[in-house]
Amino acid sequence: MTRLTTDICVIGAGSGGLSVAAGAVQMGARVVLIEAGEMGGDCLNTGCVPSKALLHAGAAGMGWEAAHEHMRAAMETIAPHDSVERFEGLGVTVIRGFARFTGPREVEVEGAQVRARRFVIATGSRPRLPDIPGLAEAPCLTNETIFDLAEKPDHLLILGGGPIGVEMAQAHRQLGCDVTVVEPARVLGREDPEASARVVAALKTAGVRIAEGVEPTRVRRQNGMIEIVTTGGETFSGSHLLVATGRVASVAGLGLEAAGVEVTPAGVKVDARMRTSNRRVYAIGDVAGGMQFTHLAGYHAGVILRAMLFGLPAKAATAHVPRVTYTTPELAQVGLTEAEARAAFGDRLEVLRAEFADNDRAIVSGQTAGFLKVMVHRGRPVGATLVGPDAGDQIALWALALAARLKIGAIAGMVLPYPTRSEISKRAAGAYFSPRLFDNPNVKRLVRVVQKLVP
Numbered sequence: 001m002t003r004l005t006t007d008i009c010v011i012g013a014g015s016g017g018l019s020v021a022a023g024a025v026q027m028g029a030r031v032v033l034i035e036a037g038e039m040g041g042d043c044l045n046t047g048c049v050p051s052k053a054l055l056h057a058g059a060a061g062m063g064w065e066a067a068h069e070h071m072r073a074a075m076e077t078i079a080p081h082d083s084v085e086r087f088e089g090l091g092v093t094v095i096r097g098f099a100r101f102t103g104p105r106e107v108e109v110e111g112a113q114v115r116a117r118r119f120v121i122a123t124g125s126r127p128r129l130p131d132i133p134g135l136a137e138a139p140c141l142t143n144e145t146i147f148d149l150a151e152k153p154d155h156l157l158i159l160g161g162g163p164i165g166v167e168m169a170q171a172h173r174q175l176g177c178d179v180t181v182v183e184p185a186r187v188l189g190r191e192d193p194e195a196s197a198r199v200v201a202a203l204k205t206a207g208v209r210i211a212e213g214v215e216p217t218r219v220r221r222q223n224g225m226i227e228i229v230t231t232g233g234e235t236f237s238g239s240h241l242l243v244a245t246g247r248v249a250s251v252a253g254l255g256l257e258a259a260g261v262e263v264t265p266a267g268v269k270v271d272a273r274m275r276t277s278n279r280r281v282y283a284i285g286d287v288a289g290g291m292q293f294t295h296l297a298g299y300h301a302g303v304i305l306r307a308m309l310f311g312l313p314a315k316a317a318t319a320h321v322p323r324v325t326y327t328t329p330e331l332a333q334v335g336l337t338e339a340e341a342r343a344a345f346g347d348r349l350e351v352l353r354a355e356f357a358d359n360d361r362a363i364v365s366g367q368t369a370g371f372l373k374v375m376v377h378r379g380r381p382v383g384a385t386l387v388g389p390d391a392g393d394q395i396a397l398w399a400l401a402l403a404a405r406l407k408i409g410a411i412a413g414m415v416l417p418y419p420t421r422s423e424i425s426k427r428a429a430g431a432y433f434s435p436r437l438f439d440n441p442n443v444k445r446l447v448r449v450v451q452k453l454v455p
Helices: 015-026 041-045 048-059 064-082 084-090 163-174 193-205 294-310 338-348 360-365 391-403 408-412 423-438 441-453
Strands: 002-011 031-035 093-096 100-103 106-109 112-121 125-127 155-159 178-183 209-212 216-222 225-230 235-238 240-243 247-249 281-283 323-325 330-335 349-355 371-377 380-388
Touching (some): 002 015, 015 031, 015 041, 015 294, 031 112, 041 048, 041 064, 048 064, 048 163, 064 084, 084 093, 155 163, 163 323, 178 235, 193 330, 193 371, 225 240, 323 391, 330 391, 338 349, 338 371, 349 423, 360 423, 371 423, 380 391, 380 408, 391 408, 408 423
Parallel strands (some): 002 031, 031 093, 112 281, 155 178
Antiparallel strands (some): 106 112, 125 247, 225 235, 323 330, 349 371, 371 380
C-alpha cells in the first residue's frame, strides 16, 4: 500500500474543497485532494452552472437542443478552472477515488493510505427523496439527472417548491414544456411571503400550474404517466417527475466513526470554527449541515484556512450570507426577513421600502415590477429583501452592509450613477431619514432661525 504524508487532506473537490486546496498549496502547505466523482462537484456539474445556464437559455428564447448546447458549453468553459490538471499544476496531489477514514489521522483511498495533520471534509450533499409510497419504484429525476435529458418532457411534474423546483419550473416552461409544481406547504416558504408571491405570480402568468398546501400520499405509474396522489384524492400527472425536496449531507462510507467524528441527522457536527469532534478534522459546505450554498462553502474555506495555516481563531457567521432564487423576477435575501426581524426586535424595528416602479432606470427599461425592503434596528440594517430585475447582483450592497455592520447613513450617503437600478437602495436608505428631517418641527424651527441669523 502506498503511504502519503501531508499537511492537509481535503476530501471532496467541490467549491469548498477546491478553495481550501488552492489556497493552502499556494501559501506553502502540502495538500492531498481526494475526489470520487467529477471535479467541481455539484455546483459545476449538476447545480448552479447548468441550472442558471438553462434559465438564461429559456429566457433568451432558445429551443431545447440549443439550450442544452449552451448549458454544456458553459460547463466546459468553466471546467478547466476546477480540473485535475490545474490543481496538479498548483502542486496539489490529486487522488481519484472514495476516501474512508481508518483512524483519527488516516484515510484510505484507491490502495493508498494518507496521513495528514489536518483533514477537511467537503463532500457536499445529495438529493433527498421523501418517504412517499411508490416513489422509490417510480422513474424520477433529481438535479443530478435532469440536465441529461435528451428529449424535452411533454409535461414536467415537480415535487417541491423550493428554489430548485421553481427555477426548473420556469426554465422548462420557457423551453416549451407543460409544468406542474406540487408543494406540501408554501412555494419558496423560507422567503418573505410578499416577495415569493411575486415569483409565484410570474410563474402562473407564464402557464406553470402551482398546487400549494397539498400533501402527497403516493406516487404511481398510470397509463404511461407518473401521478402524484394527494390528500383529498386530488391527482397530478406528468410525463416526467422531478423530485426537488431538499438535500442531505453526503457522509455515507466515509468511516467517520473511525475518526471520532460525530454526525447528526443534519450532517457532520461542527463548532463555530468548523471543527468536528475530532479537532484535526474540519467540515465545510453542505456536509456541515447548515445552509447549502456554493458561496457559503467558499466562505467556510476562508475561515478554516486562517485557522489551519496561521493558527488564527477564525469563526464562521451566517447573518451576512445572501441567497438568491434566479427566476424572473429574481428574489434575493440577506439577513433577517421582515417576519424574522419583527420577532427579534418587535416595535424597535423599522422597515424601509422602495419600489422599482419609482426607479427611473426600471421605468425606461420597462421592468418596473418588484421592490426592496430593508429591516433596520437602531440605525443599522439587519436584513434586506429584493425581488425584481438583477436582485441577485443588487443584494451585494446589503450583504456588505451587514458584514461590515454599516449604518444606514453610509448607504444614504452614497453617490450613484444615474440612471441605475442600484438607486433603489439609496432611495430605501433615504426613507430612514425623510421623516426625521421633513416631519420634524424642531428641524423646521432650526432652519428658520438659521435663515434669519446667517447672512
